[in-house]
Amino acid sequence: MTTVADILSNRKGAKLAALPPTATVREALQLMAEREVGSVLLMQGDSLLGIFTERDYARKIALKGLSSIDTLLADVMTSRLYVVSPRQTVQECLGLMTQGKLRHLPVVDGGQVLGLVSIGDLVNAQLAEQRFLIQQMESYIAGTMS
Incomplete structure (x- = not known):
């Protein structure tokens, strides 16, 4: 099963989009x-305070x-956060997103x-996993597996 850590490891060098809470919506x-x-994390030093998303912009601004x-x-960030650990599976995260009607999940460990993982990241990971399983089944059926 694909985990959040697997998704993050595929993004080598990706810089986190984060701003302090004193930044403006325009920034x-x-x-x-x-x-x-589609989102920016609100950080004060190493502390995660909230998230600001396109949905927040549409509804609050x-x-x-x-x-x-x-x-x-x-003044407009979402401070009630759902966070996940790098050990959580794609399926667990998708369930959490569905339950909370979310599109972004900060990844926190210790x-x-x-x-941060988005719903697009999770769907792409799930599709890749399904393609791999289909290829394995096709190989098994065709008798080409070793």
Whole structure:
């Protein structure tokens, strides 16, 4: 079974998209656009305080007519976080995302933030695992397995 650690290890050199809570929504949007991601973690030093997502922008800024230029992330971040460990499986994470209606999960181990997995990361990992199993079954049926 594929784990969160497997997904993170395939992203060698990927830098975490994170900002302090004193950054503005506009700064978060710029960082998300530059990195082509849908969320930014809110960090104070090594401490994970929250997350700001495209959904937060739509619901807490755009619909309320707030300005992204002067609204601080601390005022609109999601602070009730679901986090996962690197040992959790793709299926466990997808279940958590479905239950919590989430699209992003911070990965934390021993209080240290290791990364972030998105629903796209998890679906891609699950599809790769299924393709591998299908290939193994096809090889077995065709009698080409050693």
